[in-house]
Amino acid sequence: MAQSVQLTHRPETVDTVLARMRVLGATLPEQDGIAVFNRVYLAVTEEVDRLVDAGRFTDPRAVATLDVRFAERYLSAVDAVAGGRRPPACWRPLFQFRRHPGVRPLQFALAGINAHIGHDLALAVVDTCRALECEPTELEDEFDRVGDLLVSLEERIREDLMPGPDLLQIADPLTHLLGSWSLERARDATWTAARALWALRRLPDVAGEFTQRLDAAVGFAGRMLLTPLPD
Template sequence: MTSSAPANVPTVDQVVDRLRAIQAGLPGGDGVGVFNQVYLTVTELVRDRLAAAYFDDPATVATLDGVFAARYLQAVDDAAAGARPSACWRPLFDLRGHPGIQPLQFALCGMNAHIEYDLPVAVLDTCRATGREPQDVEADYHRINDLLAQVEARVREELLPEPTALRVADPLLHVVGVWSMDRARDAAWASIVGLWELRQVPPAYRAVLAALDGSVGMVGRALLTPLDGQGRLP
């Protein structure tokens, strides 16, 4: 079965170009910019792996990458137009300039929105567009998650500030401990399986999807709990 991308889905190279353009237009310290740089790194890794025969079905992975990216890019466009993005993205865009939030918090908040909500929706949309079922893409899904885990580990190492005393590190570690990549990707796959089974019951599907959007947004808000200039909870 061949893969055919939904209409208006960007290619991986187009996603990389757009993310670079977004990054170039954002001021230093912008919370969206922190996540955008992380996402650019992930997308460049996916692009490189696509060229290296890393995936079982590279055509479908390329489609998924574009569908996935389009959701974040839509949130960027909505915010630029003065519209509110979906609930999962609102904490990041609402608090992107808050001085009491550390860069690691912004990075994890964006990853939370994109993995726990956008990724399930993107997988479902890709399956519908390509005539596949979730189990057909599961192996490559986990390969993508392995790349995400590599980036998450690097982000935590690079963005977690060196503590000068325990009181500086502890509150930040407590806040970012709300979220982990392993739990997020397991939850995302559970959402994919559950929503796929509900696809023939549109009212239930829409209700569960709306609840997921809101609950992911709540976790994002918790991740962006402001800390004072010394890393303490206010």
């Protein structure tokens, strides 16, 4: 199950998370699929940290806790692969195709976002509720604020990583492939999944099966996003 994957070094603060992502980015080749996603995620985490410091969140402790628990899920997948273990199913396509010459940087970025939002975020909400001894509804405002930030960045990510204006044609395979996935829809589904997992927390067998099926479904979507395309 996804919950069994543990970090080699468990980060405890947003600064520690940021430091680990910066080190990871410095050690990977620029075109590596994990490096592409890592740059995007680092930018998002830096922006969340900036907004927390600026007092833009009602409950900064909740945001910081969610931010760290969320990042732990991604970093634990990186640690699993580095240690010769299998990462959660949602991350496997990105690690498998990370160096494929037929996969574009935008595909790498969105496949990573798909894995992290579609699977990891739901588990991170549950982790945060346990850590803060609160209900998911008490995190909803902060969840929505962070989600709005992610959605606003998605358009910029697409613009920055789209290979060129000729690929904006509706018939282009990349445009067609990526147009079928929406971060906003993924975020909404994640909130529902988080609430379901919280409701199932006293039924570990059912919660485990739910998590495994979520993991597999998100992994399947990631595999579709990483379909190699002709030049």
